[in-house]
Amino acid sequence: MKRQYDFKDIEEKYLKEWEEKEIFKTKEIKGKDKFYVLEMFPYPSGKIHMGHVRNYAIGDAVNRYLRMKGKNTLHPMGWDAFGMPAENAAIKSGIHPAKWTYDNIAYMKNELKRLGFSYDWSREVTTCDPEYYRWNQWIFLKMYERGIAYRKTAVVNWCPFDQTVLANEQVIDGRCWRCDTEVVQREIPSWFLRITDYAEVLLEDLEKLEGKWPSSVITMQKNWIGKSTGATIKFPIDGSTQVLEVFTTRPDTVFGVTFMAVAPEHPLIPELVKGSDYEDEVIGFINRIKSLSTRERGIVEEKEGVFTGLYAINPLTKEKVPIYVANYILWGYGTGAIMAVPAHDQRDWEFAKKYGLPIKPVIKPVDREWDFEKGAYEEEGILINSDGFDGLSSKEAKEKITEFIEEKGYGYKTINFRLRDWNISRQRYWGTPIPIIYCSECGTVPVPEEDLPVLLPENVEITGMGNPLEKVEEFMKTTCPKCGKEARRETDTMDTFFDSSWYFLRYCDAHNDKEPFSKEKVDYWMPVDLYIGGIEHAVLHLLYARFFTKFLHEIGLVSISEPFERLLTQGMVLKKWISIGKLLEILGIDENVDIDELRRKIEELEIVKK
Amino acid sequence: MGKTLKEFLEENHLTLNDNAKLLFDKLGLPKDILSKLEEEYGKSDKMSKSKHNTVDPDEMIEKYGADTVRLYILFAAPPENNFDWTDAGVEGAHRFLKRVWNIILENLELIKDVEYTKEDFKNLSEEDQKIRRKLHQTIKKVNDDIMRNYQFNTAIASIMELVNELYSYKNKSPKILKEAFENLILMLSPFTPFIADELWRLIGKEGYTIQYPFPEPDEEALIEKTKEIPVQINGKVRAKITVPADASEEEVIETALKNESVKKWTDGKQIVKTIFIKGKILNIVVK
Ligand SMILES: [Zn+2]
Ligand SMILES: [Zn+2]
Numbered sequence: 069m070k071r072q073y074d075f076k077d078i079e080e081k082y083l084k085e086w087e088e089k090e091i092f093k094t095k096e097i098k099g100k101d102k103f104y105v106l107e108m109f110p111y112p113s114g115k116i117h118m119g120h121v122r123n124y125a126i127g128d129a130v131n132r133y134l135r136m137k138g139k140n141t142l143h144p145m146g147w148d149a150f151g152m153p154a155e156n157a158a159i160k161s162g163i164h165p166a167k168w169t170y171d172n173i174a175y176m177k178n179e180l181k182r183l184g185f186s187y188d189w190s191r192e193v194t195t196c197d198p199e200y201y202r203w204n205q206w207i208f209l210k211m212y213e214r215g216i217a218y219r220k221t222a223v224v225n226w227c228p229f230d231q232t233v234l235a236n237e238q239v240i241d242g243r244c245w246r247c248d249t250e251v252v253q254r255e256i257p258s259w260f261l262r263i264t265d266y267a268e269v270l271l272e273d274l275e276k277l278e279g280k281w282p283s284s285v286i287t288m289q290k291n292w293i294g295k296s297t298g299a300t301i302k303f304p305i306d307g308s309t310q311v312l313e314v315f316t317t318r319p320d321t322v323f324g325v326t327f328m329a330v331a332p333e334h335p336l337i338p339e340l341v342k343g344s345d346y347e348d349e350v351i352g353f354i355n356r357i358k359s360l361s362t363r364e365r366g367i368v369e370e371k372e373g374v375f376t377g378l379y380a381i382n383p384l385t386k387e388k389v390p391i392y393v394a395n396y397i398l399w400g401y402g403t404g405a406i407m408a409v410p411a412h413d414q415r416d417w418e419f420a421k422k423y424g425l426p427i428k429p430v431i432k433p434v435d436r437e438w439d440f441e442k443g444a445y446e447e448e449g450i451l452i453n454s455d456g457f458d459g460l461s462s463k464e465a466k467e468k469i470t471e472f473i474e475e476k477g478y479g480y481k482t483i484n485f486r487l488r489d490w491n492i493s494r495q496r497y498w499g500t501p502i503p504i505i506y507c508s509e510c511g512t513v514p515v516p517e518e519d520l521p522v523l524l525p526e527n528v529e530i531t532g533m534g535n536p537l538e539k540v541e542e543f544m545k546t547t548c549p550k551c552g553k554e555a556r557r558e559t560d561t562m563d564t565f566f567d568s569s570w571y572f573l574r575y576c577d578a579h580n581d582k583e584p585f586s587k588e589k590v591d592y593w594m595p596v597d598l599y600i601g602g603i604e605h606a607v608l609h610l611l612y613a614r615f616f617t618k619f620l621h622e623i624g625l626v627s628i629s630e631p632f633e634r635l636l637t638q639g640m641v642l643k644k645w646i647s648i649g650k651l652l653e654i655l656g657i658d659e660n661v662d663i664d665e666l667r668r669k670i671e672e673l674e675i676v677k678k
Numbered sequence: 679m680g681k682t683l684k685e686f687l688e689e690n691h692l693t694l695n696d697n698a699k700l701l702f703d704k705l706g707l708p709k710d711i712l713s714k715l716e717e718e719y720g721k722s723d724k725m726s727k728s729k730h731n732t733v734d735p736d737e738m739i740e741k742y743g744a745d746t747v748r749l750y751i752l753f754a755a756p757p758e759n760n761f762d763w764t765d766a767g768v769e770g771a772h773r774f775l776k777r778v779w780n781i782i783l784e785n786l787e788l789i790k791d792v793e794y795t796k797e798d799f800k801n802l803s804e805e806d807q808k809i810r811r812k813l814h815q816t817i818k819k820v821n822d823d824i825m826r827n828y829q830f831n832t833a834i835a836s837i838m839e840l841v842n843e844l845y846s847y848k849n850k851s852p853k854i855l856k857e858a859f860e861n862l863i864l865m866l867s868p869f870t871p872f873i874a875d876e877l878w879r880l881i882g883k884e885g886y887t888i889q890y891p892f893p894e895p896d897e898e899a900l901i902e903k904t905k906e907i908p909v910q911i912n913g914k915v916r917a918k919i920t921v922p923a924d925a926s927e928e929e930v931i932e933t934a935l936k937n938e939s940v941k942k943w944t945d946g947k948q949i950v951k952t953i954f955i956k957g958k959i960l961n962i963v964v965k
Contacts, residue, residue, distance in 0.1 A: 070780075070783050073775065073780070073873070075744075078873060078876045081876075082871070082872050082875050082876070089886075116735055118732075118763065120735075126757045128868075132868035135888055136864070136868070136888060136890065179736065182739060182744060183744045186888065282758070638757050638758060639760040639761065640724055640760045641725060641751070641760075642722045643732070643763045644716045644720025645697050645699065645720050645731035646716055647696060648694050650719060651715070652683075659683045659684040662683075663681045663683060663705070666705075671707075
């Protein structure tokens, strides 16, 4: 009798054989064409889902095909293993994040093997392994040496009850996810990476990726970097020696300024209103806005503000215009202050309408009329009411007015980026400790390379109150590497996006204990020839990985300057479903139907369909 | 009078917005009715626990095997597109693998110890030529589709077509079947490596398919050597004749006029004119 297709038997047999014969192992072979195919490594959340299967099935077919076509391929897999879910599980069920993580990895690794994926498991990378994260710390120190890593204050979500910093996803409707206390904003010292130094090159090199990356991803990165050309203009404050600096991409509208608006965080305002009649109202407003969570600030619809009693002088018209503090101005973008032109900016227009401020048109459309009572005209056009610049097009006027401002010393041409420096500080346990020591004598001291890794202590209590590392005395207390006196360790850990910004390099040389990777091996395998993953990583992960590659190139560790030659963003696996309500609709009944009647109707359906 | 649905839902903490699957589970109703309803009336959504519309990979592997799951996922859509997971789809992929398995096992004795060289494929019958051409066209298409943006879905579809043609291949020349099966197995290897490796061993090969070169088309087999073209007499098709693919008008007319079915309509008549479209059709007008 002919044998039947017994898939279970067959699949189990070959899983064993493939593993024993190590047929998926790869090594560098000089002179042989290489191909590096990589799928974004998963977070070990517990079980794989169909989206993972699809992602990896695509990569596996590519790897197996190209192997058979004679390429020397690299196809590794690993785990993006640090992060919040492990810590949340610890808070909820008391299980240690390390155990939770490694148990999940073991389970999921088995699932991946069962699917027959042709990974070279000898190159497995697990980011919570000290053998990996010590090199995070090493790279951080290189960045610190070069001024790319630096410390400044950052605004965070703070739960006053738990005395802890909350991630955006832990703030639910402005309240703490654990205790429901209203979240406030707080400024704390944090570590940043100066990605903005690379803004220009990150933008420029997107051109090299045209046609190789999905154009939607390139566009998203462009928008995220957000380059804009304009002018910084200095508005003197009436009766003071201070000036209010603003950045504008529309210097052609400067003759239409009718008020100034500043962010509640702007440091000039409290100083200038001190002792005035306006002080109480202004400070009250500032405090109210600052107490909102970052997320709430992001979604305010209604524009609100308060007059400061102060006036600024438009350097071009010499007109005095009132200064308002407004909730729609964000600190951290541009200068935190704007020149408001209600005739040509809708947000300014709405604010002006609400507070009865004048609307002065200075641009008219080329080919139609515009009713400024109905809204702002935001497009470009021809200048009017602008002294010597009348009749110019917006495009010409932008250049001419910027030149004029520079000549007169009123300001200067400015290129601005939307991209901000990257705050990598997390006030949590399950991450890479930032290798910094604070000494009362020597100040901020980097941990010497030979002392790496700074190990994450295992013995912690994770309660959800405060940063767990602050309560581990044997971790906190240390000696200063410079003067030998008692000193304190940094307790912040790194954003897990740091871990995933260079893991693809570690696969090339996964067991190196002298350096993060050998240049020779990385130069052989890199760039990744095909990178496969979800579109949700279009901006952060892919931008950070590009940034790291450029930094590592600069310090001579890698030859390439872009990490991913081609990017494939795979589609989602969807599933159709119907609700109980929809089912009733199909059956033409409502919920008062008798259960037996319902059963009968459903079973009749089947007969109809057959 | 029994319980109403409303009472039943309340008892089971369900609402009208919940997935009907939960109600089917509670009432013990057949799943295939639900699948059909979902396919007909359902709303496509990202799989999520809260909507209860997830499909568990482990369960699918248990039920159909890893090869089927991999094949279905790659066949369902081009890699960059979304697709709806359906029971019918995964079952179709599974059926296809069974068909591959069966056709090779049914012919195992026939091909097992057979060896062939390209010389063996010189003077083939029309049917043999046709199936070889299909095989090498498929090899060409699979390579092209993968190299062009990893379009595995169309590559797999063409392999499926090849299997259909193999099922209707009557001549069963052992050498031709052997060549076809070897290449079929190797082409399946990147998608369904387990069944590929097992079949590889069953047809008498050693090692693992990933260690063998991926098939390349035999350019000569791609060339169509003979062609079947219809012959019309006064606008009606009266016969089909087989001629060399590059045959001239004179050659084709000569062959046509020797054909018995054509003779029936032309004998004793005068040929007014002929219209010939190379490789497509011959039209003869008689009086
Ligand atoms: Zn709280
Ligand atoms: Zn010191």
